[in-house]
Amino acid sequence: MSETPVMPAPSFAVTGATGHLGRLAVDALLRRGVPAGNVFALVRDPGMAKDLADLGVGVREADYDRPETLGPALEGIERLLLVSSPTPGDRVRQHSAVIDAANAADVGFVVYTSVIHADETELALAPEHAATEDLLQGSGLPFAVARNGWYTENYTARLEEYLASGEIVGAAGQGRVSAATRADYAEAAVALLSGDIVDQQGYWELGGPAFTLAELAATITEVTGTTVTYRDLSGDEYTDLLVGVGMDRSTAEFVASLDLSAARGELQTDSPALTNLLGRAPTSLVDAVRVARM
Numbered sequence: 001m002s003e004t005p006v007m008p009a010p011s012f013a014v015t016g017a018t019g020h021l022g023r024l025a026v027d028a029l030l031r032r033g034v035p036a037g038n039v040f041a042l043v044r045d046p047g048m049a050k051d052l053a054d055l056g057v058g059v060r061e062a063d064y065d066r067p068e069t070l071g072p073a074l075e076g077i078e079r080l081l082l083v084s085s086p087t088p089g090d091r092v093r094q095h096s097a098v099i100d101a102a103n104a105a106d107v108g109f110v111v112y113t114s115v116i117h118a119d120e121t122e123l124a125l126a127p128e129h130a131a132t133e134d135l136l137q138g139s140g141l142p143f144a145v146a147r148n149g150w151y152t153e154n155y156t157a158r159l160e161e162y163l164a165s166g167e168i169v170g171a172a173g174q175g176r177v178s179a180a181t182r183a184d185y186a187e188a189a190v191a192l193l194s195g196d197i198v199d200q201q202g203y204w205e206l207g208g209p210a211f212t213l214a215e216l217a218a219t220i221t222e223v224t225g226t227t228v229t230y231r232d233l234s235g236d237e238y239t240d241l242l243v244g245v246g247m248d249r250s251t252a253e254f255v256a257s258l259d260l261s262a263a264r265g266e267l268q269t270d271s272p273a274l275t276n277l278l279g280r281a282p283t284s285l286v287d288a289v290r291v292a293r294m
């Protein structure tokens with residue numbers, strides 16, 4: 001009698017696993033039933049990942065700025081989630097080091113967290129993501145790109161500030177933002193990472209149900225019972241306001257430029273990919289505000 005061979009579960013690694021998104025991705029892998037012994041948290045400082053080690057997850061040092069850590073971190077890894085670096089200006093060099101190490105380690109599939117419409121937008125954050133996508137394309141590695149829209153948390157993390165002032169101030173006009181929660185993006189990234197590689201390869205525009213900042217203010221009002229309104233400024237007015245509360249001018253111009261991208265519709269997508277990867281509707285704005293309120 002012939003026995004069906006048991007295929008060993010692939011080994012998964014997640015970079016930036018001490019960060020918000022990376023940690024949620026590790027949780028999502030475990031929730032999917034991947035044995036903890038097959039999950040590797042790649043972290044800059046293993047001392048920060050004791051909670052992950054306690055779950056049985058392998059913790060390995062992987063610092064984008066120290067390429068010598070990346071080869072050992074990726075040894076035996078079959079599928080890698082490369083969470084984009086939080087350091088604008090350094091990202092292409094850092095991501096390039098990870099992609100080179102993944103190639104040298106024969107990683108079988110890389111999922112990279114990029115940004116919405118990375119290759120066709122004026123969004124100031126996009127060029128480094130597009131350059132990373134090009135590096136992946138040129139690497140010969142099988143890859144998928146999760147082009148994440150804005151995090152809902154970019155707004156809900158400021159809920160107390162909005163409630164205290166009674167307003168959201170910005171320069172996004174009537175632009176709609178297809179934001180989703182980090183948890184939904186993490187689950188979607190893991191769906192890509194753990195699925196059939198042939199089906200998952202390519203570029204995925206991910207975002208939740210779109211809203212304007214006026215609609216965000218109305219939702220906050222509805223959920224909390226405290227009236228919050230949206231005050232729309234020009235890009236220059238918004239920059240000056242940010243400078244007035246202590247932000248340096250170049251950062252203020254950068255922040256205002258993100259809102260101007262929203263005003264041009266660059267943070268919106270009608271793609272159903274997030275829903276399809278999740279197998280359910282993304283978390284609604286109302287629910288995200290409710291959770292932030294708790």
Ligand SMILES: NC(=O)c1ccc[n+]([C@@H]2O[C@H](COP(=O)([O-])OP(=O)(O)OC[C@H]3O[C@@H](n4cnc5c(N)ncnc54)[C@H](OP(=O)(O)O)[C@@H]3O)[C@@H](O)[C@H]2O)c1
Nearest residue numbers: 016018019020021022044063064065084085086149150151
């Ligand atoms: N779509 C959006 O709205 C949005 C918003 C913000 C950011 N992002 C992007 O999405 C990424 C993930 O978001 P997040 O909220 O999880 O960010 P986060 O909480 O700031 O996590 C960033 C992670 O990157 C790690 N890291 C920083 N420098 C590193 C290095 N040199 N080598 C290795 N790891 C390094 C950090 O490690 P430590 O724990 O050691 O610091 C942390 O684990 C960000 O890095 C950024 O590229 C997207």
